[in-house]
Structure formats: C-alpha cells, structure tokens
Amino acid sequence: MSTTTPFVPTDELDHLRAALRTVLDRHSAPADVFAQINTDRGFDPEVWATLATGLGITALIVPERFGGLGCGQVELGAALEEIGAALLCGPYFSTVVLGTNALLLSADEEVCGELLPAVAAGNLLVSLGVDPNRSDDPLHPPARVCRTSGGWTLSASDLLAVDGMEASVLLVVAADEAGTASMFAVRLDGGDVQRAPLRSLDLTRRLARVTLSAVPARLVGEPGAGPSILASLWDRVAVAQAAEQVGGAARCLDDAVAHTMRRIQFGRPLASFQAVKHACADLLTDVEMGRSAARYAAWVADAEPDRLPAAAATAAVWCAPLFARAAEESLQLHGGLGVTWEHHAHLYLRRAVATCHVGPDVRYHRGRLALLIAGRS
Amino acid sequence: MTTAGEEMRVDDAGPADERDVAAQVADRIAIVLGGADPADVEPARFLARQFDAGLAFVDFPEAAGGLGIPARWQRVVDDQLEQAGGPRAFPRNPLGVGMLPATLLRHGTPQQLQRFLRPAFTGEEVWCQLFSEPGAGSDLAGLATRAVRAGEQWLVTGQKVWTSLAHRAKWGMLLARTQPDLPKHQGITYFLIDMEQPGVEVRPLRQLNGASEFNEVFLRDAVVEDAHRVGSVGEGWRVAATTLSSERAALSGAGTGQANIGGSGISELIGLAQRTGRWEDVRDRDRVLDLYVESTLIRLTNQRNRAALRAGRSIGAEGSVTKLVAGQHNRRLQRALLDFWGPQGQAWTVDEPRTTGEKAALGYLRAQANTIEGGTSNVLRNVLAERVLGMPRDPGDVPRDTPWKDIPRG
Numbered sequence: 022m023s024t025t026t027p028f029v030p031t032d033e034l035d036h037l038r039a040a041l042r043t044v045l046d047r048h049s050a051p052a053d054v055f056a057q058i059n060t061d062r063g064f065d066p067e068v069w070a071t072l073a074t075g076l077g078i079t080a081l082i083v084p085e086r087f088g089g090l091g092c093g094q095v096e097l098g099a100a101l102e103e104i105g106a107a108l109l110c111g112p113y114f115s116t117v118v119l120g121t122n123a124l125l126l127s128a129d130e131e132v133c134g135e136l137l138p139a140v141a142a143g144n145l146l147v148s149l150g151v152d153p154n155r156s157d158d159p160l161h162p163p164a165r166v167c168r169t170s171g172g173w174t175l176s177a178s179d180l181l182a183v184d185g186m187e188a189s190v191l192l193v194v195a196a197d198e199a200g201t202a203s204m205f206a207v208r209l210d211g212g213d214v215q216r217a218p219l220r221s222l223d224l225t226r227r228l229a230r231v232t233l234s235a236v237p238a239r240l241v242g243e244p245g246a247g248p249s250i251l252a253s254l255w256d257r258v259a260v261a262q263a264a265e266q267v268g269g270a271a272r273c274l275d276d277a278v279a280h281t282m283r284r285i286q287f288g289r290p291l292a293s294f295q296a297v298k299h300a301c302a303d304l305l306t307d308v309e310m311g312r313s314a315a316r317y318a319a320w321v322a323d324a325e326p327d328r329l330p331a332a333a334a335t336a337a338v339w340c341a342p343l344f345a346r347a348a349e350e351s352l353q354l355h356g357g358l359g360v361t362w363e364h365h366a367h368l369y370l371r372r373a374v375a376t377c378h379v380g381p382d383v384r385y386h387r388g389r390l391a392l393l394i395a396g397r398s
Numbered sequence: 399m400t401t402a403g404e405e406m407r408v409d410d411a412g413p414a415d416e417r418d419v420a421a422q423v424a425d426r427i428a429i430v431l432g433g434a435d436p437a438d439v440e441p442a443r444f445l446a447r448q449f450d451a452g453l454a455f456v457d458f459p460e461a462a463g464g465l466g467i468p469a470r471w472q473r474v475v476d477d478q479l480e481q482a483g484g485p486r487a488f489p490r491n492p493l494g495v496g497m498l499p500a501t502l503l504r505h506g507t508p509q510q511l512q513r514f515l516r517p518a519f520t521g522e523e524v525w526c527q528l529f530s531e532p533g534a535g536s537d538l539a540g541l542a543t544r545a546v547r548a549g550e551q552w553l554v555t556g557q558k559v560w561t562s563l564a565h566r567a568k569w570g571m572l573l574a575r576t577q578p579d580l581p582k583h584q585g586i587t588y589f590l591i592d593m594e595q596p597g598v599e600v601r602p603l604r605q606l607n608g609a610s611e612f613n614e615v616f617l618r619d620a621v622v623e624d625a626h627r628v629g630s631v632g633e634g635w636r637v638a639a640t641t642l643s644s645e646r647a648a649l650s651g652a653g654t655g656q657a658n659i660g661g662s663g664i665s666e667l668i669g670l671a672q673r674t675g676r677w678e679d680v681r682d683r684d685r686v687l688d689l690y691v692e693s694t695l696i697r698l699t700n701q702r703n704r705a706a707l708r709a710g711r712s713i714g715a716e717g718s719v720t721k722l723v724a725g726q727h728n729r730r731l732q733r734a735l736l737d738f739w740g741p742q743g744q745a746w747t748v749d750e751p752r753t754t755g756e757k758a759a760l761g762y763l764r765a766q767a768n769t770i771e772g773g774t775s776n777v778l779r780n781v782l783a784e785r786v787l788g789m790p791r792d793p794g795d796v797p798r799d800t801p802w803k804d805i806p807r808g
Contacts, residue, residue: 027698028705278787293790298783305782306719313698314691338691391687394668395677 073143087137098319105265120147127242150180164195175238185229202247270347494518494525545574586634
C-alpha cells in the first residue's frame with residue numbers, strides 16, 4: 022500500500038484532500054465552528070455523520086477485514102491536514118487517532134473484530150483514558166486492575182478522556198498488583214462510571230473527567246504489553262498531530278495573507294509593507310518544513326515502522342511550536358480584529374497551545390530524540 | 399530511492415515507448431563504457447564519448463546533441479556511468495554544464511550550440527558568469543557594464559564582481575547594457591565573451607575568511623562577436639532568467655544548490671558536543687537538537703521537491719523555501735561548532751597546521767555569506783511573499799518604465 026519512497030504525489034491523495042476540503046468549506050467554516058462550539062455536544066451530528074459515513078473518516082485506517090478502507094497513516098495524515106485546517110468539531114481525534122490506532126497496535130484480533138466494524142461504520146466512539154498530571158511519564162499506567170473470578174475490574178480516579186462524554190468505550194492501560202501493565206477496554210455506559218465534562222482552553226475539542234470504580238474490564242492485547250502499546254501509540258499520535266498542526270498553521274498563514282491584502286492603512290494594503298511580507302515569508306518557510314516533517318513521518322509509519330520513533334519525534338518537535346507560532350503571528354497580523362471573540366484567530370490559537378491533553382508534550386519527544394541521535398553518532 | 403537498475407529494467411507492464419527508451423539508453427551507455435575501463439580514460443575524453451553518444455543532455459533534441467527523451471533519464475545515465483567509474487561533468491565546469499546548456503537551448507542559435515556545448519561538457523572550456531557588478535547586486539537589472547556596437551562586434555567596458563572561476567575560464571556569460579535610454583529591464587543584452595583577451599583583466603577578491611573563491615573582472619573595450627550574442631538586442635534579461643532558473647542542478651540531484659553547506663556538519667556537531675561534555679548541558683543539547691531537526695527537514699523538503707518534479711508536478715512553495723532556510727541554518731550551525739570548540743576555535747600556535755578548530759572558525763566566517771550569495775535572505779523573503787503568497791510589491795519603487803540612465807545609482 023505504501024510507496025517505496027516518501028512524498029510521492031498521487032491522484033488518490035489529491036482526491037481525498039479535495040473531497041474533504043469541499044465538505045469542510047461548506048460545513049466547518051469559521052461561522053460553523055462558532056455555532057458548533059456553543060452546542061451541548063460541541064459538534065453538529067449531521068456534519069459528523071457526513072464525514073464519518075459519507076467520507077469514511079472513521080473507516081480510513083480500519084483494515085478491510087474489519088469493514089474499513091484499509092488505508093495507512095499517509096492517507097490519515099492527508100485527511101488530518103484538511104481537518105486541522107478547518108478546526109473540525111467532532112469526536113474524530115479520540116476515535117480515529119487514539120482509539121483505532123490503540124486497538125490496531127494491540128494486535129488483538131478478537132477485540133478488533135468486535136469493535137472496529139462499528140467504529141468504521143461511525144456507530145461506535147472509542148477514547149483513551151490518561152492521567153493528566155503525569156504527562157512527564159506518558160508510559161505510566163494511569164489505572165489499576167484486579168483479577169476477579171469473572172475477569173477483571175478496573176479502577177482509576179480523574180482520568181482525562183478526549184470526547185469522553187460521547188465515547189461508549191474507553192481504552193486505558195492499567196497495572197495489576199504485580200505491576201504488570203496491560204491495556205483494557207471498559208464500557209462507559211454501565212458499571213460504576215462517573216464522568217463529567219470539563220471546560221477547556223481548546224473550545225473545539227471536548228474533554229471529560231472520568232472516574233472508574235471497579236468497572237468490568239476486558240483485556241486488550243497481550244498481558245504486560247501496555248507500555249509498549251502506549252509507546253507506539255504516542256508515535257502515531259505525534260504523526261497525526263503533526264498533520265493537524267501543519268494544516269492549522271497553513272490556514273493561519275492563509276488567513277493572515279488574505280486579511281493583510283484586504284486591510285488598507287496609510288493608503289495601501291498592509292500586505293505591501295515589507296515587515297508584513299517578511300513575517301509571512303518566514304511562516305511559509307516554517308510551514309513547508311513542517312509539511313515535510315509530517316508527511317515523512319506518516320510515510321515512515323507505513324513503510325518503515327521500525328524507524329518511526331525518530332521521525333515521529335522530529336515531526337513533534339517542529340510542528341507543535343510551528344502551529345503555536347503561526348497562530349500567534351496570524352493573530353498579530355489581524356490587529357485589533359485578532360483580539361476579538363468574534364474573530365476566529367483565537368480558536369486556532371487555543372487549539373495550537375492546548376496540547377497537554379492529547380498526548381505527551383514536546384519534552385517527551387525532545388528527550389527521546391536526543392537519546393536517538395546521541396546513540397547514532 | 400529507486401535505483402538506476404530498477405528504472406532500467408525492461409518492464410512488461412510499461413508503455414511501449416518506455417521500453418524503447420530504456421533499450422536505447424542501455425545501448426548508448428554500453429557504447430560509452432565499451433572497450434576501456436573508465437578509470438583508464440582521461441576525463442575529458444570519457445566525457446567526449448558520453449557527449450557524442452547523446453548522453454550529456456538526454457532531454458535535448460537530437461539536433462542539439464541529445465536523445466529527445468524525458469529529462470529524468472539523465473539521472474539514470476549519470477548514476478550508471480558514475481557507478482562504472484566515469485567522471486561527473488558538473489563539478490569540473492559547474493556553470494558551463496549547469497547553466498549554459500539550458501540557456502543556449504532556449505535562446506541560442508544552432509551554431510552556438512554546435513560550437514560551445516561539447517567543449518563545455520568535457521570541461522575543455524571552463525565557463526564563468528559575468529552578471530553582478532559593484533553597483534548591481536540585489537538590483538541586478540540596474541547593471542551598468544556597457545556594450546557598444548562596432549560593425550560585426552561589440553566593445554564592452556565595465557566591471558563585474560563575485561565571479562567564480564574567472565581566473566580559469568575560457569568563456570563567460572555576460573550581461574551588458576546596450577540601450578541606456580530604455581527602462582532597465584529592456585536595455586540589456588546577453589553575450590558570450592572570450593575571457594582570454596587583452597581587454598579582460600581578472601583580479602582575485604579576498605573574502606573575510608582569507609580565501610579567494612571569487613574575482614573582479616575589469617572589461618576595457620573587450621571584444622565580443624555579434625555571432626556570440628544570445629537572443630535579440632535588448633532581450634538579455636529574459637535570457638538571464640533562463641540561466642538563473644536552470645533546473646538542471648536540481649534534477650541531477652546535485653544538491654541544494656548551496657555548495658558551501660555540507661550535510662556532515664550536524665554529525666560533526668553531535669560528536670563534538672559529546673566529546674567536550676557539552677551534550678550533558680541541557681541548553682547545549684537543545685541547541686544541537688534544534689539544529690538536527692532543522693537540517694533533517696531541509697533535506698526532506700529538498701527530497702519532496704525532487705519527488706514533485708519527478709512526478710511531473712510543478713513545484714509549489716517547497717521549491718522556494720529551502721534556499722532561505724538553508725542559509726540561516728548553516729550560519730547557526732557554524733556558530734554552534736565554533737562555540738563548542740571553545741579556545742581551540744579561536745587561537746592557535748603560529749606554526750600549527752590548520753586544525754579542525756581553526757577550520758570551524760573559518761567555516762563560521764565563510765557562512766556569513768550564505769544569507770547573501772545567490773540572493774540575499776532579505777530579497778528571498780520578498781520573493782516568497784510576492785511570488786508565492788501573491789502579496790503586493792512595495793510601493794515607492796522607481797517606476798518600471800523609467801529610463802535606466804535616469805535611475806539614481808550609488
């Protein structure tokens with residue numbers, strides 16, 4: 022499925038991007054995003070249905086034997102560049118990026134066979150529970166399990182879950198009394214589950230706090246494989262986030278150029294001032310470098326997965342600060358408009374800087390990359 | 399990367415003309431390599447054989463010495479011949495091989511192609527480029543070197559600067575002003591000038607690191623044949639645009655175009671950081687990490703650019719940004735190397751041979767030019783903003799239709 026070399030342009034990828042962009046331009050323009058963040062659920066179910074079942078976003082990386090489209094991280098990355106650019110509101114990050122990848126990485130055919138067909142069809146939402154206060158140790162199991170006669174029960178306090186109020190299934194890594202950490206699946210619509218929505222800096226992504234008290238849990242994947250599944254998952258999350266960040270940064274730049282071309286002061290467009298042009302040229306440079314990082318890492322994930330750690334870390338180290346800088350600079354170039362509520366610049370800014378809840382922060386990736394390059398030389 | 403061998407394999411699934419081309423190229427390569435071992439043949443003679451077999455510029459029409467096949471086959475040919483031990487033409491004559499052929503193909507006469515291409519390719523006639531002047535750097539179109547018609551010849555007077563290889567060149571690609579009354583872009587003509595004549599004086603330029611890679615060239619009634627004019631009188635700016643945007647270097651994988659930026663620098667920095675203990679300092683480690691990431695992404699972006707070209711796509715923004723970022727990157731990298739060398743990067747005993755520490759100092763100095771040569775980073779940013787992002791030019795410029803002679807100079 023993957024090409025032998027990275028960056029090969031294909032008609033299929035072009036079509037995917039174009040199809041997504043058409044739908045997103047129509048249903049996830051800034052006015053739509055503002056409308057959706059004010060709803061109870063934080064997204065428009067009809068728009069979500071169009072993207073999930075109509076365009077197959079939830080089926081994209083699900084293998085064909087589970088009813089999916091069988092695409093790889095390259096295709097997902099192409100989709101996420103568009104989705105990130107449009108700040109799509111909808112439970113895709115949890116279900117597609119976290120849940121589907123975690124299930125696939127578990128290599129548990131039985132659980133995948135039970136859950137992924139419904140995920141692909143857009144009928145099941147899956148999230149991942151993490152400990153928000155342990156971002157310094159992203160492989161640390163945030164939950165505990167006990168063996169019972171019937172199976173397992175899982176307990177955890179104050180887990181953080183993206184789209185946690187919408188998800189039906191939560192994946193979480195838990196350690197037993199011996200310290201063996203494995204991945205488990207719990208249903209959020211039964212047992213002793215308390216979940217509450219959180220207000221968050223990022224208005225386009227809904228978070229929930231989840232407490233589980235001896236909830237029945239199903240082992241997913243091999244016993245003891247929890248940390249290694251998480252390590253691989255965080256690499257794929259870094260790749261996915263990099264794509265979103267590049268898409269978002271590129272859109273911030275486009276917005277800044279468009280605004281400064283229109284805005285006239287001192288008798289001419291802001292865009293004709295060299296300081297403004299140079300700021301945009303520097304952003305363009307950084308965006309294109311980020312695009313290379315994100316697309317390369319996606320290709321490595323599909324074609325040379327053993328080499329993913331370095332490529333994923335490189336993408337994370339560049340693309341996270343890139344998006345934050347692009348969002349800040351674009352806001353700056355919008356002048357007074359940029360600091361109003363009604364202008365969408367702050368929506369991108371919030372998405373760009375509120376990264377703590379969707380994966381390890383950049384320090385984790387910097388630390389790993391430093392080890393990798395030290396070992397290589 | 400697909401290897402030359404893979405691309406050469408006769409593929410039953412491919413179109414008939416692809417198989418014909420592959421067969422033709424294979425035949426020609428066999429002719430070039432046939433008989434003697436390339437290592438035993440003098441480079442100029444080997445390159446002559448390559449040229450005569452149509453393999454120097456395979457995308458050129460047969461009448462111009464090529465095979466008329468897609469340009470991507472050049473890489474296949476070059477790789478195969480190099481693997482067999484043959485010399486590369488480009489390093490021996492970078493301007494004569496990298497810039498002249500595309501220019502002559504597009505704007506030159508059949509006689510000029512006949513006369514100049516082969517000896518340029520073999521390296522028997524080295525070329526230089528006489529464009530920049532002390533008064534015309536970023537504003538190249540403002541150039542003042544004057545060419546005045548005298549029968550079937552032109553007499554050229556003026557001064558050129560930053561001319562690489564002028565001391566070794568037989569020929570130069572020259573831009574001169576032929577019509578001072580016209581707007582600056584319209585009164586320039588492109589010539590091929592014989593560098594070995596009394597009217598041409600070459601003087602080396604000394605750079606801040608002590609090296610002399612470039613020259614000044616003084617032209618005093620230097621003679622150019624009208625037969626060696628490329629394009630019409632007054633068409634020189636258009637011809638120069640072809641020279642300056644010559645894609646051959648990119649397609650042949652000759653690198654980023656910034657000859658002074660080496661890929662080994664970051665490995666050297668990592669090793670140096672570890673040996674000196676700097677790696678244990680989190681701030682120094684971060685500095686190295688950021689340079690590592692940046693150098694990786696420059697390489698990947700060039701790769702992405704080449705992949706787009708190979709797929710027949712037009713280059714997007716990725717084609718323009720690496721020049722800007724590579725120059726800045728190398729300055730930061732060289733500064734880090736200098737810093738990490740500490741005292742050994744700053745002082746040496748009088749009779750000490752040049753150590754790596756001293757090379758780091760000189761490398762840092764040389765790198766200051768990376769954001770200036772080949773287009774300053776200031777101008778590059780303008781180009782990105784105006785040509786890629788479509789933002790408007792600065793107002794208040796001298797109107798484009800102002801006669802050149804009325805434009806302030808200094």
